[in-house]
Amino acid sequence: MQPLTQFATTTNGNVFTSLGIDWQMLILQIVAFLILVFILGKYVYPWLIKSVDERQANIEAANKAASEAQSAAVDAEARVEKLLKIARDEAADIVATAKLESAAALSASEEKAKKRSEQIVADAQGEIQKEVVAAKKALHNETLELVALATEKVVGKAVSSKIDESLITDSLKAVK
Amino acid sequence: MAIRVSRRKISNYIADQIAEGHETKKLIQELAAFLIDTRRTKELELVVRDIEYELKNRGIVLAWVTSAHDLTSATKTAINKLIKDQTDAKNVELQELVDPTVLGGVKIDLPGQQLDMTIARRLSLLRTNVKE
Numbered sequence: 001m002q003p004l005t006q007f008a009t010t011t012n013g014n015v016f017t018s019l020g021i022d023w024q025m026l027i028l029q030i031v032a033f034l035i036l037v038f039i040l041g042k043y044v045y046p047w048l049i050k051s052v053d054e055r056q057a058n059i060e061a062a063n064k065a066a067s068e069a070q071s072a073a074v075d076a077e078a079r080v081e082k083l084l085k086i087a088r089d090e091a092a093d094i095v096a097t098a099k100l101e102s103a104a105a106l107s108a109s110e111e112k113a114k115k116r117s118e119q120i121v122a123d124a125q126g127e128i129q130k131e132v133v134a135a136k137k138a139l140h141n142e143t144l145e146l147v148a149l150a151t152e153k154v155v156g157k158a159v160s161s162k163i164d165e166s167l168i169t170d171s172l173k174a175v176k
Numbered sequence: 177m178a179i180r181v182s183r184r185k186i187s188n189y190i191a192d193q194i195a196e197g198h199e200t201k202k203l204i205q206e207l208a209a210f211l212i213d214t215r216r217t218k219e220l221e222l223v224v225r226d227i228e229y230e231l232k233n234r235g236i237v238l239a240w241v242t243s244a245h246d247l248t249s250a251t252k253t254a255i256n257k258l259i260k261d262q263t264d265a266k267n268v269e270l271q272e273l274v275d276p277t278v279l280g281g282v283k284i285d286l287p288g289q290q291l292d293m294t295i296a297r298r299l300s301l302l303r304t305n306v307k308e
Contacts, residue, residue: 137308144306148299152279155295159280161245168243168282171293172254176261 183219183226186210190223191230228287235266240285242273242294247282255284262286 016023159167186207193203211217228238239259241247247255252270259268263286279295 141307144303148303151299152296155279156276159244159295164243164245164280165248165251167280167295168247168251168293169254171281172258175258175291175293 180214183223186223187226187230190227191234191236194227194231195234195236225287232263232265232287235264236269237263237265237267237286238269238271240271240273242275242278242283242285244274244276244278244280244294246274247272251282255282259284259286262289262291 190203190207194200207223211220211223231238237259239255241252241255256268256270259265277296279299281294281297282291283294283297284291
């Protein structure tokens with residue numbers, strides 16, 4: 001209770017004095033403060049605000065650029081995806097076409113090989129047939145030659161003068 | 177320079193002489209002497225062939241008969257008759273040849289004509305005609 005009673009006692013005089021405040025000093029400090037505020041407001045704050053604004057603008061620009069870059073990246077990714085899809089489709093088409101063509105080529109080559117083999121077999125059979133015919137002819141002629149030779153040998157010994165005379169007589173009658 | 181006598185004239189002359197009954201041996205000697213003299217001995221075979229033709233035209237046929245065995249007189253007569261029938265010859269002269277390679281049968285060589293009835297000929301025909 002003592003401080004409060006002491007303050008009440010002093011308020012009856014000068015409050016500022018009781019608080020230890022010097023009027024003159026206070027005014028001077030207020031003026032100095034205002035001057036300081038004026039100087040700061042005139043020269044420092046604009047520069048500072050400008051600098052902050054520029055930085056903010058830079059940051060915003062950077063953000064915008066980043067956003068645009070992201071958007072561009074998304075677009076690019078979409079385009080890439082689209083191109084990849086087209087490329088995949090084309091590749092699939094090419095592979096399918098190649099498969100069809102290879103299958104057709106394989107079929108054609110198989111057909112050609114089959115025809116060729118059939119031709120070879122037919123030629124071989126023809127050659128064999130010719131050789132068989134030639135062998136038969138050779139055998140026939142050889143047999144004929146042997147028969148003629150055997151006949152010569154047998155007839156040369158078998159034909160006597162009497163038989164020969166009979167043969168000649170028959171021949172002469174046949175000519176007549 | 178002597179004129180070259182044609183083969184036809186020579187053969188005509190010889191054939192005429194033979195047909196008229198001149199001695200054959202003497203004619204042959206004359207022909208041989210002529211060919212030697214005129215250096216035409218290479219033409220001997222052709223001249224003989226021409227003479228045979230000319231004799232045939234005059235009714236005289238010279239036939240070469242080849243057989244494997246000697247011919248009997250009956251066979252010769254039959255051959256003679258056959259030649260006369262075939263060629264209308266008045267006179268046929270047979271010259272016999274024995275050749276065992278003909279095997280059997282007979283072969284008759286006439287001027288410009290041949291009758292081959294031998295077994296060898298038949299075998300030869302068999303070889304050539306039946307061969308493939």
